[in-house]
Amino acid sequence: MNHTGHPDHCDDDLWVREGSPTTSMLMFSAGVLGNAAALVLLEVRRRRRTQSARGQRSSCQLFQVLLTALLVTDLLGTCSVSPLVIAAYTRNESVRALGGSVDACQHFGFSMTFFSLVTLALLQCMALERCLSIAAPYFYERHLSARCGYLALALVYVSGALFCLAPVFNYSAYVQYCPGTWCFVDILSSQHAHLVYKNLYASCLLLMIACTVLCNVCVIYHLVLMYRRRELHRGSARRFRASTRSLAEELEHLVLLAFMTITFLICSLPLVIRVYISSFTADHTLDLTALLLLSMNPILDPWVFILLSPPVPRLLWGAVCKVLRPRPLDNKVPLSVCTHTQTIPVQT
Secondary structure, three states: OOOOOOOOOOOOOOOOOOOOOHHHHHHHHHHHHHHHHHHHHHHHHHHHHHHHHOOOOOOOHHHHHHHHHHHHHHHHHHHHHHHHHHHHHHHOOOHHHHHHOOHHHHHHHHHHHHHHHHHHHHHHHHHHHHHHHHHOHHHHHHHOOHHHHHHHHHHHHHHHHHHHOOHHHOOOOEEEEOOOOEEEEOOOOOOHHHHHHHHHHHHHHHHHHHHHHHHHHHHHHHHHHHHHHHHHOOOOHHHHHHHHHHHHHHHHHHHHHHHHHHHHHHHHHHHHHHHHHOOOOOOHHHHHHHHHHHHHHHHHHHHHHHHOOOOHHHHHHHHHHHHHOOOOEOOEOOOOHHHHHHHOOOOO
16 A cells, blocks of 8 residues: 555554444444345335236336345445444454454445445436436337346446556555544545546546436426326326326436435535545545545435335325416316326226
């Protein structure tokens, strides 16, 4: 490991300067419990959907594959770093001292960098999948399937691993930060390799965040168009029920994806900002706060999924319908998506 000698690194410390394992243990428990519960709930919903589909291809199968991968990734991320923090506090040894070598620190830094990149990449894939499903439905039905999701997962994991292995092979470095319980990319060094790597990492995060937001905006735009089209061109009752259900499902996916994206923005943007400005200012407290926020993302994601599983999005959809529903003329309530969503049972 390359040592820069910066005072905020605590890179040579062999003990933990301050703190207790209570917070880390609570975060670890919440992360494991939340991700496990979310995976069980997702599997239950998948089986119910499979039974009701009666052999037909589900339009959200690819989305479910990506969502499952996201939850599994969050679970792996929590299990990769939290036990090291707990062990460091319990034994009063820094991460770099665990096991008598720097391997634990290298693993910690790799895990933090890798899982942050992969999580956002999966969110971007989910947003792009929803955008294509609603903006280009014919292309989506003919060319995209669950197999494409598995190929995308392989590409995301392999590219993320290759990028995050660079510091292990001495291009940049993973260094230990105060109070000795975490390691990350060297964001305080002014050496050329460190500057290039940390700025590339932050730029990748920002680019994927921008793409995810744009895809979500595209989905919102096409949902509005879909709603207006259903209102202007009402077909048979059966076709209307099918289109109503499609619109409701798209809204459920959008709500879930939007809240997961907002959660990641809150958890990751502080660290991205710290990476960019670390060349000019060094602040140990802000660095530790940014890392704690980044560590919260795999803990919050499953709880966002659990809280936004039906019927919560349907309640939100009902509230939106109350705002968008046109006012009745001459005491005659016009036929609308909202009224049919509430009164007509959907046959699957």
